[in-house]
Amino acid sequence: MRGPGPNDPCWCGSGKKYKKCHRDQDAVSPPAGNEVRAGTVTPMRTVPPSIQPPSYARTGRPRAAPRISDPADRIARMRRVGRAAAEVLDLLSRAARPGVTTEELDVLAHEACIARGAYPSPLNYHGFPKAICTSVNEVILHGIPDSRPLQDGDVVSLDVTLYLDGVHGDCCGTVAVGKVDEESRRLLQIAEECMMKGIAAVRPGRPVSEIGRAVEAHASAHGYDVVRSFCGHGIGEDFHTDPQILHYFEPRARDLMREGMTFTVEPMITVGSAEHVVWPDGWTAVTADKKRAAQFEHTLLVTAGGAEILTALPGSG
Ligand code: MF3
Ligand code: CO
Ligand code: CO
Numbered sequence: 001m002r003g004p005g006p007n008d009p010c011w012c013g014s015g016k017k018y019k020k021c022h023r024d025q026d027a028v029s030p031p032a033g034n035e036v037r038a039g040t041v042t043p044m045r046t047v048p049p050s051i052q053p054p055s056y057a058r059t060g061r062p063r064a065a066p067r068i069s070d071p072a073d074r075i076a077r078m079r080r081v082g083r084a085a086a087e088v089l090d091l092l093s094r095a096a097r098p099g100v101t102t103e104e105l106d107v108l109a110h111e112a113c114i115a116r117g118a119y120p121s122p123l124n125y126h127g128f129p130k131a132i133c134t135s136v137n138e139v140i141l142h143g144i145p146d147s148r149p150l151q152d153g154d155v156v157s158l159d160v161t162l163y164l165d166g167v168h169g170d171c172c173g174t175v176a177v178g179k180v181d182e183e184s185r186r187l188l189q190i191a192e193e194c195m196m197k198g199i200a201a202v203r204p205g206r207p208v209s210e211i212g213r214a215v216e217a218h219a220s221a222h223g224y225d226v227v228r229s230f231c232g233h234g235i236g237e238d239f240h241t242d243p244q245i246l247h248y249f250e251p252r253a254r255d256l257m258r259e260g261m262t263f264t265v266e267p268m269i270t271v272g273s274a275e276h277v278v279w280p281d282g283w284t285a286v287t288a289d290k291k292r293a294a295q296f297e298h299t300l301l302v303t304a305g306g307a308e309i310l311t312a313l314p315g316s317g
Helices: 023-028 071-095 102-115 182-200 209-221
Strands: 133-136 139-141 155-164 167-176 232-234 241-245 262-265 268-270 276-278 285-287 293-295 298-303 306-309
Touching: 071 102, 071 155, 071 167, 071 298, 102 133, 102 155, 139 155, 139 268, 139 293, 155 182, 155 293, 167 182, 167 293, 182 209, 182 262, 182 268, 182 293, 182 298, 182 306, 241 262
Parallel strands: none
Antiparallel strands: 133 139, 133 155, 139 285, 155 167, 167 298, 232 241, 232 262, 262 298, 268 293, 276 285, 298 306
16 A cells, blocks of 8 residues: 655644655654554643743753752652652543543643642653653653554553652553553563562662662563663652663662662563664654563652652552
8 A cells, every 4th residue: 555645644634744744754664553653742731830840841951950958858849749740640540541642641641730739840851742751552661642542452651750849750650541462461560560679679778780680580580571771760859860770680780779869760661672763753762573561660769678659659558
């Protein structure tokens, strides 16, 4: 079957000419089977002036923020933003149903952040155009919410970060849309377990490499691959800061965990190979073999005895 000509309307229904819309993408990864295709992305939404914006809100370029000097105050703020992020993720997880577009989930998230007095951290972060990342099926991470309706049998990662009271809280979960096949159900289960194994390895005085060691061991024991090109990160006054948290064992990752540190653990686990390619939008990272991926993420506080999960829902254990 021949595709549309350069000046024909794009097949995606955007109303734009094919050459202005999906032609570049089709050249990289021709339409085949039921691969995820980019939909249309609406213009960036705005945030009311009452919401305190992070450094990059206008420019798209983050600038390192000064540290909050009082540790107890910093932790109190991290707990508040963590809980708010968990609430928004929970709301989105329930809303992810067949027929709902990822754009609709973005609008829900955008409004839910504002209702909590928070700025949706991804918005204009290095130019990212939306409030959340929505990553469907073979999309590993950084999927841009668009006009694609979720389909029965999809899996979708919802990555939610809020900026409140001068600090960020970051979490992600992957949910089943309608009824998914057994392979996908298992992927979600093992990926969440991988995150929890990584969290269980957190202890002051240990190198951060212990986290990746635990994540990778669990994934490979069940025949899954771990994405190496994207990692967890220190978080707080800045969205992404040191230390890097790798999700595979790297003996050179010798940074020691210290009580009071805040960072994320956010493994991406794949059914097939973890190799990825990035769409022409510059964000969306998909598995090269187009097999499915899942991601779970929490923001953690290192405590004397291990880790406190800052982005846990109250009453979730
Ligand atoms: N929330 C993602 C993370 O876990 C980062 C998203 S940045 C964006 O680190 F610009 F893609 F939104
Ligand atoms: Co995240
Ligand atoms: Co993160």
